[in-house]
Amino acid sequence: MTAQDLTALLPFIVVSAACLVVLIATAVRRSHAVAGLVTVAGLTAAFGLLPAAASVAPRAIGASGAGALVVLDGYGLFFIGLILAASVAVAVLAYGYLDRQEEHREEFYILLLVAVLGSMVLAASSHFVSFILGLEILSVALYSMCAYLRDRAISLEAGIKYLVLAAASAAFLLFGMALIYAEFGTMNFSYLAAQMTAGAYPDRALVAGGLALMITGFGFKLALAPFHLWTPDIYEGAPAPVTAFVASVSKGAMFALLLRYFSSTSAARLHGVFLVFAVIAATSMIAGNLLALLQNNLKRILAYSSIAHMGYVLVAFLAAGDLGPEAVTFYLVAYFITTLMAFGVVAVLSPAERDADRLEDVEGLFWRRPVLGALLTLALLSLAGIPATAGFFAKFYIVAAGASSGIWRLIVLLVVTSVAGLFYYLRVLVAVYSQPAESAEPAPRLPLASGVVLALLGILIVWLGVFPGRVLETVQLAVASLRF
Amino acid sequence: MILVWLIVVLFSGGVLAWIAARWNEAAARWISLAAVTADFLLSLELWRKYSAGAHFLPNGPWLVDFNAEWISIPLAGVNIHLHLAMDGLSLLMVALTCLLGIMSVLTSWREISQRVGFFHLNLMAILGAIVGVFLAVDLFLFYFAWELMLVPMYFLIAVWGHERRIYAAVKFFIFTQACGLLMLVSILALVFAHHQATGVYTFEYADLLNTPLSRGAAFLMMLGMFLGFAVKLPMFPLHPWLPDAHTEAPTAGSLILAGLLLKTGAYGLLRFVLPLFPEASRDFAPAAMTLAVAGIVYGAVMAFAQTDLKRLVAYTSVSHLGFVLLGIYARNDWALEGALVSMIAHGVSTGSLFMLVGQLQERTHTREMDRLGGLWATIPRLSGIAMFFAMGSMGLPGLGDFVGEFLVLMGTYYAGHFGLTVAASVGVLFSTLYALKFIQRAYHGPNTHQWKIQDLAPREALIFAPMIVVLLWLGVYPQPVIRTFQPAMQAIQQFSNAPGEAPPR
Numbered sequence: 010m011t012a013q014d015l016t017a018l019l020p021f022i023v024v025s026a027a028c029l030v031v032l033i034a035t036a037v038r039r040s041h042a043v044a045g046l047v048t049v050a051g052l053t054a055a056f057g058l059l060p061a062a063a064s065v066a067p068r069a070i071g072a073s074g075a076g077a078l079v080v081l082d083g084y085g086l087f088f089i090g091l092i093l094a095a096s097v098a099v100a101v102l103a104y105g106y107l108d109r110q111e112e113h114r115e116e117f118y119i120l121l122l123v124a125v126l127g128s129m130v131l132a133a134s135s136h137f138v139s140f141i142l143g144l145e146i147l148s149v150a151l152y153s154m155c156a157y158l159r160d161r162a163i164s165l166e167a168g169i170k171y172l173v174l175a176a177a178s179a180a181f182l183l184f185g186m187a188l189i190y191a192e193f194g195t196m197n198f199s200y201l202a203a204q205m206t207a208g209a210y211p212d213r214a215l216v217a218g219g220l221a222l223m224i225t226g227f228g229f230k231l232a233l234a235p236f237h238l239w240t241p242d243i244y245e246g247a248p249a250p251v252t253a254f255v256a257s258v259s260k261g262a263m264f265a266l267l268l269r270y271f272s273s274t275s276a277a278r279l280h281g282v283f284l285v286f287a288v289i290a291a292t293s294m295i296a297g298n299l300l301a302l303l304q305n306n307l308k309r310i311l312a313y314s315s316i317a318h319m320g321y322v323l324v325a326f327l328a329a330g331d332l333g334p335e336a337v338t339f340y341l342v343a344y345f346i347t348t349l350m351a352f353g354v355v356a357v358l359s360p361a362e363r364d365a366d367r368l369e370d371v372e373g374l375f376w377r378r379p380v381l382g383a384l385l386t387l388a389l390l391s392l393a394g395i396p397a398t399a400g401f402f403a404k405f406y407i408v409a410a411g412a413s414s415g416i417w418r419l420i421v422l423l424v425v426t427s428v429a430g431l432f433y434y435l436r437v438l439v440a441v442y443s444q445p446a447e448s449a450e451p452a453p454r455l456p457l458a459s460g461v462v463l464a465l466l467g468i469l470i471v472w473l474g475v476f477p478g479r480v481l482e483t484v485q486l487a488v489a490s491l492r493f
Numbered sequence: 494m495i496l497v498w499l500i501v502v503l504f505s506g507g508v509l510a511w512i513a514a515r516w517n518e519a520a521a522r523w524i525s526l527a528a529v530t531a532d533f534l535l536s537l538e539l540w541r542k543y544s545a546g547a548h549f550l551p552n553g554p555w556l557v558d559f560n561a562e563w564i565s566i567p568l569a570g571v572n573i574h575l576h577l578a579m580d581g582l583s584l585l586m587v588a589l590t591c592l593l594g595i596m597s598v599l600t601s602w603r604e605i606s607q608r609v610g611f612f613h614l615n616l617m618a619i620l621g622a623i624v625g626v627f628l629a630v631d632l633f634l635f636y637f638a639w640e641l642m643l644v645p646m647y648f649l650i651a652v653w654g655h656e657r658r659i660y661a662a663v664k665f666f667i668f669t670q671a672c673g674l675l676m677l678v679s680i681l682a683l684v685f686a687h688h689q690a691t692g693v694y695t696f697e698y699a700d701l702l703n704t705p706l707s708r709g710a711a712f713l714m715m716l717g718m719f720l721g722f723a724v725k726l727p728m729f730p731l732h733p734w735l736p737d738a739h740t741e742a743p744t745a746g747s748l749i750l751a752g753l754l755l756k757t758g759a760y761g762l763l764r765f766v767l768p769l770f771p772e773a774s775r776d777f778a779p780a781a782m783t784l785a786v787a788g789i790v791y792g793a794v795m796a797f798a799q800t801d802l803k804r805l806v807a808y809t810s811v812s813h814l815g816f817v818l819l820g821i822y823a824r825n826d827w828a829l830e831g832a833l834v835s836m837i838a839h840g841v842s843t844g845s846l847f848m849l850v851g852q853l854q855e856r857t858h859t860r861e862m863d864r865l866g867g868l869w870a871t872i873p874r875l876s877g878i879a880m881f882f883a884m885g886s887m888g889l890p891g892l893g894d895f896v897g898e899f900l901v902l903m904g905t906y907y908a909g910h911f912g913l914t915v916a917a918s919v920g921v922l923f924s925t926l927y928a929l930k931f932i933q934r935a936y937h938g939p940n941t942h943q944w945k946i947q948d949l950a951p952r953e954a955l956i957f958a959p960m961i962v963v964l965l966w967l968g969v970y971p972q973p974v975i976r977t978f979q980p981a982m983q984a985i986q987q988f989s990n991a992p993g994e995a996p997p998r
Contacts, residue, residue: 376608396640405633405677412681413688420678428671435647435663442652478564485566 010070017068017081020055020089021129027051028122035115044115045104048122049097056093059086067490069135076197079133083490087338087483088132088265091345095257096125098349098462102356103250105456109361110158117157124150124254128262135273137186137196140266141179144230147259148175154254155247161363167246174239178229185222188215202273220282224289230263233289233323234296237316241304244312249364252308253352256315257345264322264341268334271326272491286327290419293320294426301433308366310433311351314392317430318344321407324419328410334488336403336410339481343391343399343473350388350466354381357459371437373445381455382441384467389441391470393434394427399473496559496577496628499535499587500621502528503594507617514610525613526598529620533591540584544977554580554984555630563634571694576631582981585833585974586627586760589840592959593752594620597745599956600848604744604855605653612653615645619749626757630698632680635765639721640673642754646746654741661734661741668724668734676721679714683769686710702768702988715770715777722766725758728781728818729788732811736795739807740860744851747803751810751847752840759817759836763829767821768988775989778822782905785822786916788815793923797930802853802860805931806846809886812920813839813894819917820901824989828904829982830975831897837974838893838967842885845960849879852953853935856946867940872948876936878957885964887928888921893967 015022030051031044063086071078079085100121107114127147134140152175156168190196192215193204228236244252271282297317304310322344325336358365358374358381365371375382391400404427411420473480506528514521543556555578564573579587597616605612622645625638643666651662680696687704688694695701706714724731739747767774792811799805813835820832852875853868854860869876885892888899898921906914967974 390644395644396637401637401640408677409681409684412678412685424671424674424678428667428674431667431670432663435666439651439659439663442648476564478566481564481566 013065014068014070017062017065017070019058019062020093021126023051023055023058024093024122024126024129027054028119028126031115031118031122035119039115041104041108041114044118045100048100048118049104051122052093052097052100052125056090056097059090059093062086071136071139075138076136076195076200078136078139079130080135081133084269084487085133085265087487088261089129091342092125092128092132092258092262095261095345095349096121096128096254098353098466099250099254099258101458101462102253102349102353103248105459106248106250106356106359108456109359109453111361117154120150120154120157121254124154125258128258131262132265134266135198135269137190140270141183141186143262143266144179144182147262148179151175151251151255151259154251155243157251158248161246163246164248165246167243170239170246171243174229178226178236181222181229182226185219185224185226188219188222192216192219198270198273217281221285224282224285227263227267228289231260231267231319232312232316233319234292234316235289237293237296240316241309241312244315245306245308245366249308249352249356249359249366252311253349253356256311256348256352260315260319261341261345264319264326264337268326268337269491272334283327286323287416287419290320290323290327291422293317293323294422298426298430298433301430304433305368306366307355307368307371307437308352308364310437311348314430314433315348317426318392321404321423321427324416324423325407325410327414327416327419328407329414330410331485331488332406332410332413334491335481335484336406338484338488339406339477340403342480342484343403343470346399346466346469346473347388347391350384350463350470351392353459353463353466354385354388357381357455357463358453360453368437368440369446372440372443374441376442377445378455380460381463384463385441386438387467387470389434389438391474393431397471397474399470399477401474402477403473494559495535495539496557496579497575499532499628500577500624502532502535503617503621503624507614507621510613510617511610514613518606518609521610521613522598522602525617526595528617529591529594529598532620532624533588533595536584536588536591539579540588540977543581543584544973554980556580556584563631573633573696574631575634576697577625577628577634578630579628580981580984581977581979582760582763582833582985583627585837585977586756587624589756589837590620590623590627590753592963593748593840593844596844596848596956596960597748600748600851601743601745604851608652612649615648616745616749618645619649620753623749623753623757627760631696632684632698632701632765633696636673636677636680639676639757639761640670642757643669643673646750646754649746649749650738650742653743654746655743656741657737658741661737664734665738668731672721672724672731675717679717679721682710682714682717686714698765704769706770708772711770711773712776715766715773718766718769719762719777719781722758722761723818725761726755726814726818727758727811728784729791729811729815730784732788732792735811736804736807739810739847740801740803744848747807747847747851748844751807752844755810755814756836756840759814759821759832762818762821763832763985767824768985771989774822778824781822782819782910782913785815785818786913786920788812788818789917789920790815790923793920793927796927797923800862802850802862802865802931802935803847804860805862805927806843806850809846809924809927810839810843812924813843813886815920816898816901816917819905819913820897823901823904823908823910824986825904825908826982826986827900827907829985830978831900831902831904833897833978833982834893834967834971834974835897835901838885838897838964841960841963841967842882842892842894845882845957845964846879846886848957849875849882852949857944862934864942865935865944866938866942867936868944868946869936870940871944871946874949874954878949878954878961879936880932881961882964883928883932885968887924891965891968893964893971896968896971 067082069077127143130143152172156165158164232240297313301313391398394400394404510521510524558578561575563575622641629635647666796808817832820828888895
């Protein structure tokens with residue numbers, strides 16, 4: 010391992026170090042403030058070190074006979090940056106949220122940092138080994154994060170559900186990988202790519218089976234229909250900041266990997282794989298948007314909406330050319346910001362004993378707490394794809410990518426289902442702008458740091474919606490480095 | 494730059510009003526009034542300059558043009574421009590927007606007493622977005638402004654509306670958003686078709702005009718865009734959102750919906766659908782015209798059947814906008830001029846009727862005709878003005894609507910659609926029925942419910958003066974309006990007629 014390799018890995022090292030510092034500090038003396046500060050500082054420092062890592066990019070690390078384990082190229086670093094930025098937001102929101110809890114708040118940050126580390130590995134992974142390693146680091150931390158508030162039955166239920174289903178999906182993934190390894194004798198993405206493009210695979214059934222199992226695993230992780238059944242329960246049960254993390258970082262990292270894997274192996278171009286993904290995208294858009302209509306719980310509505318949104322992203326994923334990956338990446342950026350905002354508002358509204366996730370909790374929010382109401386409005390409009398918000402341009406980009414490669418049926422389905430989606434976003438909006446009930450319990454005070462984060466997210470939503478040029482350029486550069 | 498100001502003034506006025514309302518609600522009203530009035534004066538000044546003999550700019554039939562880079566994606570070679578331009582058509586539409594904007598602020602002066610600041614923010618945002626729609630010549634910018642109109646209108650209905658406001662607001666939002674997305678798909682399809690033919694990504698109106706398209710593709714794109722505009726128009730049978738939205742909205746909302754939002758649909762057809770897809774529009778014209786006539790008759794009959802005054806007026810819009818659609822697709826000079834005059838006249842007369850019904854509801858707390866009657870005796874001023882605008886709506890010669898509808902019928906006849914002309918004329922007959930019913934049931938007859946209410950104060954009556962003047966002016970001497978519109982109309986015709994084909998007479 011050379012000095013340059015270490016430079017490239019600096020963000021990883023800093024996050025791991027921060028994790029250890031919090032661990033040791035908590036062992037010596039419990040202090041919520043210290044744990045939170047170290048976490049935010051560590052994540053920010055890791056983010057600040059990205060330019061240093063970028064200066065030696067692209068860098069393949071672990072290059073032995075088996076091929077590189079992780080690749081730190083522009084694409085990977087872009088996603089790592091996104092993950093780190095989102096995690097800072099989650100950490101700040103979690104601080105305000107946990108501050109209302111009585112006990113054991115510090116361990117949360119250890120778990121969070123571990124989960125961030127796992128996500129970063131996923132975003133940079135170029136090998137089945139690092140893939141499964143990153144995935145497990147992320148998942149194991151997430152089980153406990155979901156169940157973190159032990160005295161809430163619903164939280165425990167979420168944790169156990171996530172444990173069982175994530176373990177099952179990991180099994181699917183592993184078996185799929187094994188089948189593909191059996192056929193090609195390599196686990197490195199670029200080696201796989203070389204062999205697949207050469208068309209040198211005698212046993213098609215083995216490859217098809219392997220891909221099918223892997224797609225199932227991906228589907229579970231990304232909560233795509235028909236593998237979405239865990240989503241609403243876990244969204245509802247997990248504490249709001251954890252839900253924000255699951256919805257943004259964990260899915261984003263997985264999509265980053267999916268994009269890298271399939272675009273480097275160009276397996277998505279295989280007719281059968283394309284068809285499977287198209288069907289999954291279609292069912293996700295339909296199921297997500299229709300099932301959300303039946304919900305009365307804000308977190309569950311957002312859970313189903315996330316299923317639909319992942320379906321939209323999959324449409325862009327299937328679009329050929331450069332526009333597809335760009336649209337995926339841009340959409341994920343917009344989606345990160347928007348979901349963090351939505352769950353962030355839920356988090357700051359939540360009193361100590363439960364999450365403020367019923368529709369009644371946001372009733373008349375705009376008149377009671379104008380700023381929070383306006384921010385939640387912004388998030389909902391962005392999810393619905395209304396102009397002057399990030400979601401608008403992101404959806405525009407997906408439709409553009411789809412139109413450029415002529416997948417008209419999926420595009421039309423996207424349009425039709427997102428109209429159905431309007432119903433439930435409007436339902437929440439109606440609540441936000443309705444007459445506040447007299448008896449509404451006063452929401453807890455807005456912690457300053459959370460307020461700053463939410464305000465920044467709000468500015469970002471509008472900025473991305475009106476002047477997306479700069480971010481688009483960065484996205485394009487990142488995606489351009491994906492082609493090797 | 495003046496075009497940017499037109500929009501910026503409105504938006505900043507709205508934000509200022511919102512902030513000011515925290516301390517003083519009257520200040521919010523004055524600020525927004527000042528903002529729209531400033532815009533109105535700006536547009537009049539532009540009109541004056543133009544009729545004094547301004548020349549076209551070299552890059553198209555534009556009088557004023559503003560172009561700045563907005564979103565550029567160098568790697569893909571996409572440039573989206575903040576491109577605003579104004580020709581006679583958009584000039585007239587912007588002037589109408591500002592005039593009705595002033596009316597909407599004045600009419601909410603007393604009606605809106607809760608959340609005044611937020612109300613004016615939304616009001617100004619709608620007006621700003623509408624001006625943006627009328628000025629945008631970059632298709633991305635156009636779509637942006639188009640969608641931007643929705644949200645504040647939704648709030649206007651959902652927060653300050655009447656009894657079933659939520660239902661109406663959601664219905665309005667979903668109808669227009671659904672068809673807006675179809676329009677987006679069409680725009681993108683057109684852009685990519687242009688890219689395939691020329692290798693350039695552009696959203697620029699002037700560049701996209703001559704995109705070579707296969708017949709089938711052009712037809713599908715035309716249909717998508719047409720649907721987007723037809724919902725706003727609204728064309729029968731895409732109108733179900735309209736009666737609810739108009740009825741439940743506060744007066745200012747109904748005024749803007751009827752007077753302006755519907756016009757954006759007609760404007761879009763004129764500006765985009767006809768010139769961008771000339772052959773496809775020609776193929777589609779018979780269908781569109783048939784639906785237009787169906788709308789004329791249906792709207793009039795439905796209006797006649799209503800007992801709710803606001804609903805009645807709402808249905809007349811379906812009928813009047815049917816004339817506009819008929820005129821647009823007949824595509825000759827007569828019909829297009831007629832469509833334009835109809836658009837303006839309808840904005841003024843129907844807008845005024847909504848204001849009058851609003852005044853009446855404020856006083857009587859009802860819109861049901863059965864609970865009214867014989868009001869002339871107690872409120873002669875309001876009744877007289879209502880009579881005037883009802884006559885306008887029914888197409889009395891000498892008022893604007895008559896000129897528009899007459900020209901449209903002439904044009905349709907000349908275009909060789911004898912049957913449609915006859916059927917549309919029957920619609921005019923029905924409009925007499927609903928207008929007379931409106932007057933008779935509400936204002937004439939015995940005052941069976943012993944209404945004793947306050948008449949319009951002279952100041953309130955004065956608000957209607959400009960509307961009356963405009964309607965009379967359009968009815969007696971519409972020439973300045975037509976002259977302003979003519980060059981734009983010729984440009985539209987030039988693009989929408991196949992080379993070598995004589996325009997349909």
